[in-house]
Amino acid sequence: MIEFALLAMPFFAIMTAILQTSLVFMSGQILESAVQDASRMIRTGQAQQRKDTLESFSNNICDRLYGLFSDCSGLHVRVSVVSNFQSATVEPPVDWACKTDNCGWTKDEHYAPGAGSNVVLVQVYYKYPVLLNLNFLGGSLGLSNLNDGRRLLGAVTVFRNEPFT
Numbered sequence: 001m002i003e004f005a006l007l008a009m010p011f012f013a014i015m016t017a018i019l020q021t022s023l024v025f026m027s028g029q030i031l032e033s034a035v036q037d038a039s040r041m042i043r044t045g046q047a048q049q050r051k052d053t054l055e056s057f058s059n060n061i062c063d064r065l066y067g068l069f070s071d072c073s074g075l076h077v078r079v080s081v082v083s084n085f086q087s088a089t090v091e092p093p094v095d096w097a098c099k100t101d102n103c104g105w106t107k108d109e110h111y112a113p114g115a116g117s118n119v120v121l122v123q124v125y126y127k128y129p130v131l132l133n134l135n136f137l138g139g140s141l142g143l144s145n146l147n148d149g150r151r152l153l154g155a156v157t158v159f160r161n162e163p164f165t
Contacts, residue, residue, distance in 0.1 A: 020132045024143050027068045027128055028153045034064035035155035039122045042079065042113040045164030054079075054111035061124060069126060076105050076125040081114040088121045088158045094146065101148040116164040125154045 038060040041047040047057065054077060062072035069075070082088045093107035105125075114120050127150040130143045144151050 016132050020130065020143060023068075024128060024130065024151060024153075028155075030065060030068055031061075031124065031126060031153050032155040034061045035122060035124045036157055037064055039120075039157050039159065042120060042122070043159050043161055045116065045162060047113050048115070048164070052111075052113070054109055057111055057113075070129070074126055077109050077111065078107065078121075078123040079111045079113055080121050081112055081118045082121050082158070084119055085158060088119070090121075090123060090156050092125060092152060092154055093123075094125075094152055099147060103147065114161055116161055118161050119158065120161060121156070121158050123154065123156045125152060127151070128153045 038057060041052070041060065042057075050056075052060075057079065058072065058075050058077050061075060061077070062069070065072070076093055078093070091107075093105045095103055095106050127146060127148075130149055130151050132142060142149075146152055
């Protein structure tokens with residue numbers, strides 16, 4: 001009984017950390033897959049034919065997240081045309097130096113899917129909740145990378161639209 005009492009807390013902490021890590025990485029992979037699938041509609045010109053908006057593109061991504069993201073309105077989407085692949089710069093829309101718990105997005109959402117043969121940069125970010133945050137000796141052993149205890153997940157893709165008309 002005493003041995004169980006001594007080992008139970010570390011055991012359950014490790015098990016919880018393993019489950020949290022698995023959930024965060026699986027959610028990141030599912031976000032990446034959802035962005036790739038939704039971006040295919042832009043790449044093939046289907047989104048332009050349907051005259052998709054930022055809201056419909058976000059909903060398309062949200063439909064592919066399998067309920068792992070509790071609030072799809074928290075998705076931050078930026079779709080823009082760039083001049084070439086080298087000029088596609090990716091910068092997360094958060095202020096890493098922000099010390100408050102309610103830091104907003106630093107860039108506005110944008111949706112410009114472009115025309116045929118344009119190079120398009122798609123960026124989608126989400127502030128994912130982390131349940132287990134361990135602070136030990138002034139350092140953080142948890143998965144959160146934002147001051148409010150959440151982790152910024154992001155998925156980015158750059159592609160050239162097919163030559164549709």
